[in-house]
Amino acid sequence: QKEVEQNSGPLSVPEGAIASLNCTYSDRGSQSFFWYRQYSGKSPELIMFIYSNGDKEDGRFTAQLNKASQYVSLLIRDSQPSDSATYLCAVWGIGSNFGNEKLTFGTGTRLTIIP
Amino acid sequence: KAGVTQTPRYLIKTRGQQVTLSCSPISGHRSVSWYQQTPGQGLQFLFEYFSETQRNKGNFPGRFSGRQFSNSRSEMNVSTLELGDSALYLCASSPLAARNTGELFFGEGSRLTVL
Numbered sequence: 182q183k184e185v186e187q188n189s190g191p192l193s194v195p196e197g198a199i200a201s202l203n204c205t206y207s208d209r210g211s212q213s214f215f216w217y218r219q220y221s222g223k224s225p226e227l228i229m230f231i232y233s234n235g236d237k238e239d240g241r242f243t244a245q246l247n248k249a250s251q252y253v254s255l256l257i258r259d260s261q262p263s264d265s266a267t268y269l270c271a272v273w274g275i276g277s278n279f280g281n282e283k284l285t286f287g288t289g290t291r292l293t294i295i296p
Numbered sequence: 297k298a299g300v301t302q303t304p305r306y307l308i309k310t311r312g313q314q315v316t317l318s319c320s321p322i323s324g325h326r327s328v329s330w331y332q333q334t335p336g337q338g339l340q341f342l343f344e345y346f347s348e349t350q351r352n353k354g355n356f357p358g359r360f361s362g363r364q365f366s367n368s369r370s371e372m373n374v375s376t377l378e379l380g381d382s383a384l385y386l387c388a389s390s391p392l393a394a395r396n397t398g399e400l401f402f403g404e405g406s407r408l409t410v411l
Contacts, residue, residue: 215399223404224402225339225386225402226402227399227400269338269339271398283341283352283354284341285341287338288337289338
């Protein structure tokens with residue numbers, strides 16, 4: 182089982198619709214969860230982070246975390262063509278000892294917004 | 297504020313050679329992490345340096361090594377290159393206060409091709 186698992190896609194969503202990206206992780210002791218966006222040919226950039234169970238909203242983005250199910254998701258409302266990118270789920274502290282934590286990435290979901 | 301700078305951006309090597317990649321973090325950031333990105337495996341953690349000390353290491357062979365200097369600049373070296381080492385090598389820095397939040401600032405990467 183991969184430590185951080187994402188559907189590779191591609192995921193195609195019409196402009197203006199809600200894009201839903203999902204991620205599961207293997208280590209129940211994981212502490213923090215992140216979504217990075219990577220445009221083609223560019224480096225990843227952080228767009229959302231979440232530490233506690235529930236929802237966290239930032240503009241058109243909502244991160245959802247369910248630690249019991251070891252599941253984290255990202256919702257993008259009113260999707261725009263500029264949201265077309267690969268979205269990487271990252272988990273902090275997976276499989277690590279205290280003070281020796283690292284950030285583990287999923288392989289990413291490629292999202293395409295169709296005008 | 298200048299971002300993370302990686303050099304060289306592109307390089308081509310042949311099997312058996314060695315390569316050194318350089319990373320200058322954002323001013324004031326003391327943590328530098330290195331990742332290897334390939335289409336099949338995604339972002340794989342190589343190692344992290346903080347205050348010239350390696351704090352964590354991923355599951356890569358000993359051919360992969362790194363170091364950090366007193367000005368926080370970091371280098372990674374790959375010896376005896378193999379075809380499978382062809383990848384985008386990403387460096388990321390984080391400030392002391394935020395290193396435990398998983399917020400990484402990535403450079404544009406060094407794309408290595410091994411022939």
